[in-house]
Amino acid sequence: xxxxxxxxxxxxxxxxxxxxxxxxxxxxxxxxxxxxxxxxxxxxxxxxxxxxxxxxxxxxxxxxxxxxxxxxxxxxxxxxxxxxxxxxxxxxxxxxxxxxxxxxxxxxxxxxxxxxxxxxxxxxxxxxxxxxxxxxxxxxxxxxxxxxxxxxxxxxxxxxxxxxxxxxxxxxxxxxxxxxxxxxxxxxxxxxxxxxxxxxxxxxxxxxxxxxxxxxxxxxxxxxxxxxxxxxxxxxxxxxxxxxxxxxxxxxxxxxxxxxxxxxxxxxxxxxxxxxxxxxxxxxxxxxxxxxxxxxxxxxxxxxxxxxxxxxxxxxxxxxxxxxxxxxxxxxxxxxxxxxxxxxxxxxxxxxxxxxxxxxxxxxxxxxxxxxxxxxxxxxxxxxx
Amino acid sequence: xxxxxxxxxxxxxxxxxxxxxxxxxxxxxxxxxxxxxxxxxxxxxxxxxxxxxxxxxxxxxxxxxxxxxxxxxxxxxxxxxxxxxxxxxxxxxxxxxxxxxxxxxxxxxxxxxxxxxxxxxxxxxxxxxxxxxxxxxxxxxxxxxxxxxxxxxxxxxxxxxxxxxxxxxxxxxxxxxxxxxxxxxxxxxxxxxxxxxxxxxxxxxxxxxxxxxxxxxxxxxxxxxxxxxxxxxxxxxxxxxxxxxxxxxxxxxxxxxxxxxxxxxxxxxxxxxxxxxxxxxxxxxxxxxxxxxxxxxxxxxxxxxxxxxxxxxxxxxxxxxxxxxxxxxxx
Numbered sequence: 001x002x003x004x005x006x007x008x009x010x011x012x013x014x015x016x017x018x019x020x021x022x023x024x025x026x027x028x029x030x031x032x033x034x035x036x037x038x039x040x041x042x043x044x045x046x047x048x049x050x051x052x053x054x055x056x057x058x059x060x061x062x063x064x065x066x067x068x069x070x071x072x073x074x075x076x077x078x079x080x081x082x083x084x085x086x087x088x089x090x091x092x093x094x095x096x097x098x099x100x101x102x103x104x105x106x107x108x109x110x111x112x113x114x115x116x117x118x119x120x121x122x123x124x125x126x127x128x129x130x131x132x133x134x135x136x137x138x139x140x141x142x143x144x145x146x147x148x149x150x151x152x153x154x155x156x157x158x159x160x161x162x163x164x165x166x167x168x169x170x171x172x173x174x175x176x177x178x179x180x181x182x183x184x185x186x187x188x189x190x191x192x193x194x195x196x197x198x199x200x201x202x203x204x205x206x207x208x209x210x211x212x213x214x215x216x217x218x219x220x221x222x223x224x225x226x227x228x229x230x231x232x233x234x235x236x237x238x239x240x241x242x243x244x245x246x247x248x249x250x251x252x253x254x255x256x257x258x259x260x261x262x263x264x265x266x267x268x269x270x271x272x273x274x275x276x277x278x279x280x281x282x283x284x285x286x287x288x289x290x291x292x293x294x295x296x297x298x299x300x301x302x303x304x305x306x307x308x309x310x311x312x313x314x315x316x317x318x319x320x321x322x323x324x325x326x327x328x329x330x331x332x333x334x335x336x337x338x339x340x341x342x343x344x345x346x347x348x349x350x351x352x353x354x355x356x357x358x359x360x361x362x363x364x365x366x367x368x369x370x371x372x373x374x375x376x377x378x379x380x381x382x383x384x385x
Numbered sequence: 386x387x388x389x390x391x392x393x394x395x396x397x398x399x400x401x402x403x404x405x406x407x408x409x410x411x412x413x414x415x416x417x418x419x420x421x422x423x424x425x426x427x428x429x430x431x432x433x434x435x436x437x438x439x440x441x442x443x444x445x446x447x448x449x450x451x452x453x454x455x456x457x458x459x460x461x462x463x464x465x466x467x468x469x470x471x472x473x474x475x476x477x478x479x480x481x482x483x484x485x486x487x488x489x490x491x492x493x494x495x496x497x498x499x500x501x502x503x504x505x506x507x508x509x510x511x512x513x514x515x516x517x518x519x520x521x522x523x524x525x526x527x528x529x530x531x532x533x534x535x536x537x538x539x540x541x542x543x544x545x546x547x548x549x550x551x552x553x554x555x556x557x558x559x560x561x562x563x564x565x566x567x568x569x570x571x572x573x574x575x576x577x578x579x580x581x582x583x584x585x586x587x588x589x590x591x592x593x594x595x596x597x598x599x600x601x602x603x604x605x606x607x608x609x610x611x612x613x614x615x616x617x618x619x620x621x622x623x624x625x626x627x628x629x630x631x632x633x634x635x636x637x638x639x640x641x642x643x644x645x646x647x648x649x650x651x652x653x654x655x656x657x658x659x660x661x662x663x664x665x666x667x668x669x670x671x672x673x674x675x676x677x678x679x680x681x682x683x684x685x686x687x688x689x690x691x692x693x694x695x696x697x698x699x700x701x702x703x704x705x706x707x708x709x710x711x712x713x714x715x716x
Contacts, residue, residue, distance in 0.1 A: 021545060024405035027435055030443075044441050061400035061551045071434065074441035119401050124626040128687055129396040131630040132653075134621055134637060142617035142639065146715045149664060149708060195620040195659045242596050243585045243646035244713040247617075368716075 003102035005381055007220040007227035008342040010040025010213035016176035016327035019118035020207040025062065026072035029114045032209035032332075033073055036110065040213035041223055044074030047213070048106035053083040053093025053113040054331030055366075058125035060116055073112065085235075087136070087279070088366030089113065090334025091373035094212060095233045098375070101216050108219050113335035114209035122205060122330060134194070137202055137282060139368060141194035143247040144284040148196065150248060151287070153302035155196065158283035159187040160305055162201045162325060165280070168312055169322025171351035176206045176327040187283075201283035201325075208329035210336045217381070228342035231359075231383070232264035233375040240368035247369060249292050256372035257293035260361070264376050265385055269295050272385045273376070274357040275317040275344055277337035279364040281324045286310060290318070293363065293374070312352055320344065320352040334364025338375050345379040358383055389564045392684040397552030398627055404519075404545055406446045407435045412519040412544040414448070418537025420511060420524065421448040422486045431486035432521075453511035454529060455483035455490075462500050471522055474498040481509060481526060494526045502528060513537055519544030560685050562592040565603065567680040570694045573672045577609045577645055585646040589689055611670040613642035613649075614706045616714045620659035636662055640698070641714045648714050649689045656697050665705035668698040 012035025014020070020028055029052075037043055050073050057063050066075075066082045073080070083093040090113040097111035127133020147153070166182040169175035182200070190199040220227045236259070238252035239245070257269070266272050278289045290301035295316065304310055310318040319325070321340040324333045341362035343349040354360075363374045404412055407423055411433050414421040423433030424447040430438075431451050437444055460479035466472055471493045477500075480489035494509055496502035510532035517523035519540075559567060562578070566589040569576035578590025582597035588609055593600050618638035623631035635655050639648040654662070672678070672695055679693040 019403075021403050022405070024403055024408060024435065027405050030436070058398075061398060061549070071436050071438055071441070076438070076441075116403070119403070120398060121626045123624040124398055124628065127626070129398065129628060130394075130682075130687065131628055133624070133626070133629070134619075134651075135624055138619060138621050138637065141619035142637075143715060145619065146617055146664065146708075150712075191622070192620070193622050239595050241647060241650070241716055243583075243587070245716060246713055247715045248712075 004104050005217040006098045006101040006214055006230045007217070008212050008230065008346070008377065009215045009220060009223045009225045009227060010036045010038070010042065011339045011342060012036030012039055012211045013174045013336065013339065014208045015174055016206040016208035016329060018176070018204070018206065020116065025060065025065070025116045025119070026068055028116055028207065029069055029112055029209045030072040032114070032211040033110060033112050036211035036213050040225055042108065042213055046108050047074065047078065047110045049078060049100055049109050050075045050080045051083060051093055051097040051100065051109060051111045052080065053089040053335065054115055055086060055089055056084075056125055058120070059122055059330065060119040073110065085371040085373065086366030087281075087330060088334050088364040088371040088373045090210065090332050090336065091338050091362060091364035091375065092235060092334065092371070094335050094338040094362075095235060095373055095375055097212070097214050098230050098233055101214050108213065108215045110211065110213055111335070112209060112211040113332040115329035115331040116207045117205045117329060118207050137194040137197055140282055140285070141197050143369070144282065144288070145196060147248045147284060147288050151299045151302055153287065154306075156184065157287060157302045157305050158196065158201050159184045161280065161283035161286045162187045164311055165319050165323045165325040168320055168352055169326035172321045172326070174327065175322040176204050176208070177322070197282050197284070203281040203324045203328035204326070206327050206329040208327065208332055210332045210339050212335070212339055212342070226346040226348065226379070228345045228377040228379065229381045231376050231378045231381070232260050234259035234263070236372045238370050240370050248288065249298070250369050252370060253289070253292045253365065253372050254294065256374055260374045260376055261294070266376075270316060273316075273359050273361055275320060275354045276361045277321065277323065277340045277363065278318055279324055279334060279337055280319060281328060281333070283325065286318055289363065312354070317354050320349065320354060334366070334373060337364055338362030341375070342377045345377050347379070389559055389567055390681065391556060391558050393556045394684070395552050395554045397550060399548050399550045402547045402549065404547060405435060407433050407444065407448070409543060409545055410446060410448050412521070412547065414450075415521065415523040416517045416519040416544060417539035418513050418535065419450050420452040420483060422451040422483070423448055428487040429485060430488050431483055431490050449485070451485040452483035455481045455486070455509055455526075457494065457503065457505055457507045457509055458482055458489050459505055460494065460503050462503070464500075471525055475500065477503040479503065479509070479526070492524070492526055496528060519547060557685065559683070560592060562590050562601070563683065563685055565606065566590065567683045569608070570680055570690065571675070571678050573675065573678075574608045575611055575642060575690065576606050578605045579607050581605055586644060587647050588642060588645045588649055609645050610643035611672070612701060613640040613645075613668060614711065615639070615662060615664055615666045615668055616641050616648045616711045617664065617716060618659070618662045638662065639716050640668060641711065648716055650716055651689055652698065653692050654698060663705060664708045664711060667701040667703040667705065669701050671696045671699055
């Protein structure tokens with residue numbers, strides 16, 4: 001039996017901030033959920049199931065957060081599921097929610113992802129609570145160095161991405177960082193954190209939540225809201241360490257995108273996809289994922305960045321919303337990528353809208369670049385490619 | 386073989402909580418010697434909730450004082466309190482419906498350690514602690530007849546953020562393969578495990594070959610060279626988090642030891658700068674004197690070749706291995 005078509009019918013985000021000191025964790029998560037419901041023209045009564053996601057519990061020290069979030073998300077008497085795949089969790093959560101609609105099990109599903117990073121410390125948590133932890137930046141920096149060596153990319157590529165995403169963020173009211181004075185010089189002069197990554201080439205630490213209401217084709221018709229049809233999705237996993245692992249171009253990432261494109265009939269992603277929200281927590285991951293997800297040939301991704309192709313207004317815009325470099329409530333960051341991809345094809349992205357965007361992708365990766373989750377959305381259920 | 390240490394450490398972090406518009410006034414009230422409930426329709430909820438538990442509607446803050454007396458609706462007895470319990474003698478945890486509230490608060494009842502002195506239906510009264518921080522532990526309950534009159538001085542600022550030192554003690558023996566790896570380091574040897582299926586050598590071994598999904602045991606162990614090739618590196622500027630003791634930048638690298646198929650990650654280099662490092666560079670381990678070696682930091686998850694066994698890694702001076710040959714060892 002073919003899967004039921006599934007569409008994004010409502011999206012909701014909180015303002016992303018260093019510290020949301022006006023709301024509890026529950027209140028924060030609920031804020032995004034209520035906005036998504038409002039956008040979908042729905043209430044908690046219309047929801048059949050809830051799927052939530054966040055990064056490791058150690059980030060806030062709240063074990064099994066779904067226990068208290070039941071109240072905040074109107075889940076009493078309904079199924080609630082919690083998904084966990086480290087940094088990719090936001091996208092994995094969205095896809096898990098899609099599965100529930102596609103299976104025919106539920107008509108309308110609410111999915112929410114969040115992090116309240118200010119209540120703990122991510123580097124502490126990722127270091128197992130011990131001294132000498134390297135955090136995410138320290139883990140990825142050597143692989144970035146190897147990418148640079150392999151691709152012969154000039155050093156300004158990372159600085160360009162850092163500037164581009166922050167300029168995009170100025171058009172997004174929800175973005176955490178609004179840095180109107182950002183420049184290549186400022187990025188280059190900012191402190192070196194994990195060579196070659198400067199402070200301004202790294203993501204911030206944010207509080208925030210993102211939510212979506214997903215429905216099947218009948219619900220989409222009834223809602224009258226612009227749908228973003230989820231026309232393809234894929235998840236892949238690999239070991240963090242094994243003999244033969246290429247950390248610069250992980251096999252699971254390549255296979256995840258192959259599966260994503262195959263299901264949608266995409267044969268030339270660069271031409272057939274209008275724009276992408278890629279998980280870029282450190283500047284250099286833009287060219288690395290352009291290559292690692294087969295949008296550019298190996299060694300060619302940085303040239304797209306260099307030529308301005310990935311700018312808003314370029315031939316293949318990436319991270320129109322400002323991306324993870326501008327807002328990073330870790331557990332939500334992957335869902336924001338999926339949500340912003342939907343925002344584009346619904347034509348509701350406002351100042352950072354890519355004109356006429358018909359097909360877009362949302363992407364996230366997690367762990368030691370070992371979990372991948374990607375989805376493709378379109379303004380049409382069966383778009384012409 | 387001497388007995389190696391157990392893994393024994395405490396994972397702890399001073400997490401904060403934002404109290405929000407309803408819980409904040411509740412905690413502020415406790416600090417100031419008052420218990421507050423939240424109006425919800427014609428009911429009063431204590432503990433207060435931010436959302437109507439029946440309709441899921443947002444509840445605008447509307448707090449009303451309840452108690453200090455109330456009735457035990459049900460209870461259980463804690464015969465052996467732990468360090469984190471509110472009393473160091475046996476006590477009861479009870480559902481207490483405070484006067485003026487429609488729901489029960491779970492809280493601690495001190496009967497002086499007497500389990501016979503608590504019962505369903507009994508009246509209890511709130512007592513506030515001398516030191517109060519805007520925490521649910523600012524208050525406790527006693528049988529009504531035992532309650533003392535208290536005069537509480539209110540605090541200044543409302544409670545908006547609370548801090549909680551949450552900790553977990555981990556105590557477990559080292560896994561046998563980790564213990565043999567650690568013992569090897571004390572003996573100045575790097576021990577790996579050779580897959581019986583593929584012949585690939587993992588260091589340190591995990592006790593299994595994750596690619597072929599077979600167990601690896603002592604009979605699969607091999608001593609590998611302490612000379613190897615740098616496959617990846619960066620310079621860390623330590624993030625200053627709770628428990629971090631590193632303050633100065635240093636180089637962290639991964640080394641593929643000769644005769645192995647997977648690099649050892651997280652090797653720290655203190656006497657070279659990032660500009661002096663190269664992928665492909667050949668390095669050798671200069672071990673500490675045997676009596677100076679320690680494997681205290683090795684647990685079942687972290688700790689590969691820790692600094693506590695080596696003085697430094699130094700370049701051998703051999704020609705570099707071409708980076709292309711290291712593509713599949715790039716961690």
